[in-house]
Amino acid sequence: MYAPGVNSSTTLSSSSSYNNDRPPSAEAVEVATDPASGGFFNSDYKKHDDLKQMLDSNKDNLKLEAMKRIIGMVAKGREASDLFPAVVKNVVSKNIEVKKLVYVYLVRYAEEQQDLALLSISTFQRALKDPNQLIRASALRVLSSIRVTMIVPIVMLAIKDAAADMSPYVRKTAAHAIPKLYSLDQDQKEELIQVLEKLLYDKTTLVVGSAVMAFEEVCPERIDLIHKNFRKLCSLLVDVDEWGQVVIINMLTRYARSQFTDPNLQDVDEDEESKRPFYEDENEVEEEQQEKRAPTLDPDHRLLLRSAKPLLQSRNAAVVLSVAQLYHHTAPRSEVHQVAKAMIRLLRSHREVQDIVLTSIAATATRRKVMFEPFLKSFFVRSSDATHIKLLKLEILTSLATESSVGIILRELQTYVAAHDPPFVAAAIQAIGRCASNIKEVTDTCLNGLVSLLSNKDQAVVAESVVVIKKLLQTQPSAHREIIIQMAKLVDSVTVPQARASILWLLGEYSERVPKIAPDVLRKMAKTFTSEEDIVKLQVMTLAVKLCLTNPKQTKLLCQYVLQLAKYDQNYDLRDRARFLRHIIFPADAESGGPTRLSKQAKKIFLAPKPAPVPESHFKDREQFQLGSLSHYINTKANGYQELPPFPLEAPDPKARDVETEPQVMEQAPLFTAKKVSSKKDSTFYSDTESPEDESEEDENSSDEDDDDDEEEEASSSDKDDDDNEDEESSGLEEKLPIKVVKSTAKPKSDEEEEEDESDEEDSSSESVSDSDSEDESSEPSSVPKKQVRNAKPAKESTPVAKPKSNLDLLLDLDDVSPAFTPIMTPSLGGFLTPMSTPSSQVKTQLFPDIQPASAVISPNTTSELLNKINSNGLEIKYRFTRSPHLYSPSMASAELTFHNHGPDELTDIRVGEKPTSGGVSIHDFAPIPSLSPGSSLMGTIGVDFADSTQPVNFEIKIGSDRTYPVALKVPVGEVIRAVAMSEELFLKQQGGLRGMNENTAKLSLTKPCTDLKSLTNKILTVANLGVIPNSDSSTLRFAAQTLSSKSTVLVSLLSSDNQNLTITVNCEKMVIGSMLITQLKACLAD
């Protein structure tokens, strides 16, 4: 490999400079590459001359060869910086491989040779404009890797450009460059975050992973940047590359911990469980019961868990473990066990993976035994495992031991004791001890087993057993006199200091049980005192003192002797201890003239009952770290570790995650918060008497307790930011909110803001509904047309006062849910700037401010066929009008579509094709259906503005790329109107204005006499979406509605002169509607 040509280089070195234009002669080059010319004896300072020579040549292969050798030097860690000028010149090389290697070199040495590195910058700047995306990307990659502070502005500019590049690959590189620049210059943070924000919005899977990585490095605290991307991240998660998945999941874990409430809040405290392992089973039962009434998860929380779950099947262990930690840290307890299986699978992977996974399992197992219990056998040690893996497995086995499983575990442990791996054997014995003390049933068996180990031939085994037995005996010393005697005998044979010390301590502690043996042992130990280890010496002293107190007659002298010996020991610890003990036991009588207070209490001091040690897993304290993190593994805080925040007591505003890609809308986002803050203040406006402070609390109760409809039912504003008292109850309420529905206030209000309120009301309700719905559909691109945003009433902007109310309004009136009115939502459209009506119609409605939309009382069940299965080869679509306003626009009637696939094949990508554009008719598509498997059905919602006509609306349904079916959506006249509520006087007044041409009257006699007005009402309401008007006259029924598009009033009155004969009057501005309606009503009543 090393083939320098010295001969030529020495001759040339004097004449050639780096900028030498004269190419080296062909001969010289040839000699230079000739390995036979040999160059092992050249001196160091000339060593690189030949390389420079080759770099200066104009032949690519020579340059390449030189670069390869330089890279070889770099790789070996040898200094190659003196070649920098020669190498940098080649950055312009056309040969892509030379270029690549120069890049590699440049990145390595640029920091040391800043000035020279600057020479190369212009090349990169040119390369950044290259049409080849690979070159653009690699130029940015190298440019950002050059750690020279001077080029920071250039890099910044380059990153900004690249972040907006067409190619996702370049954008990915830009994301990578962000942390590099950040580490180079921290001051750029703000600007970088802006770029990062843009990158986070990217929808390409290639970019997202890197963007989140950059986010984690640059500004992990800016969790607010994630809100808008949360759902997107969840839905893209499966498709992101493996490394990105790990980073995203880890970040989302932190996010979930800060944004969602603890799903296990109502469960028993987990610590309790581990504190009382004996009652494990009972706890589990309790837990299960509690899980049943566990609070529902935030839909976003659920979305996160659901989208992460398939990744448990990833081939990449890091991904699996990160999902496992996500579940461990954020999932409800009942779901955590799902990850166990996947973690067990990882145990079949490489040794290093095993080690890390086992560490995680060990930590988890201390808290969640149940999770791994079914897999107990997977932790059985194999003889081929490495020692540290064996130890981890033992640790897990002992943590998992319960009454039922301890038998199997002990049998395994017994086998392990016979292994020939000393640390492992020792750990196995300790494990037996831990099982014994944790599970009372087996203590005796274990103890017997351990005692039998005392006769083992292996010193280490005996010693370890002694130590363990000592700990066990402390828990129940009374019964085991024999064991103590047997152990006392061992003092002669055991040499391991730890074991000797343990025996001595035992004897001292329980000397009264073996009154004859203890002094004898002390005598023996006193003889050998000087040759013992320090730890043994300390225990000899302790033994001596204890015996001296219990049996002074026999041992006082011995004790004095031992202390005397210790006084002159080399170890100062021992000397100190000896002095300290001497003064307590043998107070200097001469000076004080009697026993001191201390010596009187000596017995209490030394022979106090000592609590038995509780063997604990040393994985217990690891809970503080995020599972699977480096800090968790080494059990100390690693540099740059991000702590996992505790769950918030109350979830921050989930609305923050609503996706609104419309930039205009985004700018409005702060308004949400403003609204929240002020909503409480405004609430006094509605609740006349209560003080604002009391209100929120009282309301919480009232909303839960009485569901009867008063004039103004008030619910808590449940304003999370303000309300500290909010407890679980209210958060539960909070969860229910989105499903509850606005019912318009019955009390008429005369101020002009009414209309405002209304629209805001619907807006905010749509927002909250979007929370629950969008889970399924959030990936759907939002398409709020800009035009309509601009159409929004100017009044809205000019009266910001009205806005703060909207949240409250929503909450105030929720009650008495009529399912028909539940606004159905295409989620991304729920932005609160969505226009509710066109300006022209406003003018009209403002003439009659007391007319308010009411919810439909009956929602018809009749379904009609939109697309026949025979026509479409299997796809059947049925529709039904729900009588709820479509959220896209109030002038649209929403129809519920039911898709059913009768065919044998899966249908993909079902969507609306061509739509009508003329005549004011418009359609808002249902969310495209990506696939419909055979036999299954799905629901969708379509919004249609019929422009107050009953003409069928024709459009196309597309399936896949090539199948198109024309369909016609027919609408009964009763569905192009919407029920409204108004007072009786107003009704009469309006009716008076709609006489003549606008009035249609019909008389009919019923076939069978009708006694009950209610059944008549029902009949009418089934046919048409009308609102019932409160009535003073018993013989008359009055109904009111508005047409959907133009908001023209439709009034229906029914006069029954007797039980048989009826007069129907329909007053409507739109004569066609009026006449059609009366025909329909007649038909239905005649039945």
Add this chain to the structure above:
Amino acid sequence: MEKHWKSVISRSVCDYFFDHQRKASSPEDIPPVIATPHHYLISVYRSSMFFVAVCTTEVAPLFVVEFLHRVVDTFEDYFSECTESIIKEHYVVVYELLDEMLDNGFPLATESNILKELIKPPNILRTIANTVTGKSNVSSTLPSGQLSNIPWRRTGVKYTNNEAYFDMIEEVDAIIDKSGSTVCAEIQGYIDCCIKLSGMPDLSLSFVNPRLFDDVSFHPCVRFKRWESERVLSFIPPDGNFRLMSYHIGSQSIVAIPVYVRHSLCLRESGSGGRLDITLGPKQTLGRTIENVVLEIPMPKSVLNCGLVTNQGKYTFDPVSKLLVWEVGRIDVTKLPNIRGTISLQSGSPPVEANPSINVS
């Protein structure tokens, strides 16, 4: 060999690693993560080489471990084996590969299909061609696969013979106690593929009894949803060799172990040494023959040498690692393979139980 991202770290950090290496009795015993005052060393041990990554800040250790393994896999893919000498020989390619795989400490391209398009794997033919034509083995265009949503497959694949091979490997792992009863047994299976198909094939693979799998893991190309709903593997395969899925059949199901071992081993303390007598036999084979049987016994340290006689196959004993390996080969039902003989022991050392572990393939 070293490569730096972010900032340069002196080679001396490795001293911590060497310390641990010296302390450990076997290379497997080195902990994968070593914390030093300022750095964290994360290492993997593959084909008797250590690959050490040095990091300064918090990172998921598995992330690094997985990446290092992926690096080694890629080397093996490129150079067909990954040894010290091969890496030394191809250091430039290695360097280029590392440069593509990692950017600023974050993995960039790890799919071998992509990498192979960026950097052509070396072979003799290409080396000659390159020297003649002056072309390099570094591609100048971005592989299109990188941009598609199937990053694992390169585009424009063409074969004259379209073939797909599936290789099913199953490993049975069992712990058997002294009396011969199974303590636990589990199966780890892999499906390795070699797919040589043109264009963008979309394959699906269905199983007779997918419920048997306890747990599975897939190559990213497999569609999770299809598996979850229909238990069918539907995928667009990468080009060439890859592992499609691995599965695990756990200790709950009953696993048939194909062989049994009848053994008697006694190691006595006296100078005469111990005796060993092992007979292998097939079990529940359903008529299939068992081949390539290898028996390994790690002997206790006190064993000096073995004088054994086999009626089939041959045995080796490595006095350094104390490993007795008996290559049995095929098991013939009529004449069961047997190994017997004496074992000479170092005098004065206590007898220890041997744990035979059997490797059947």
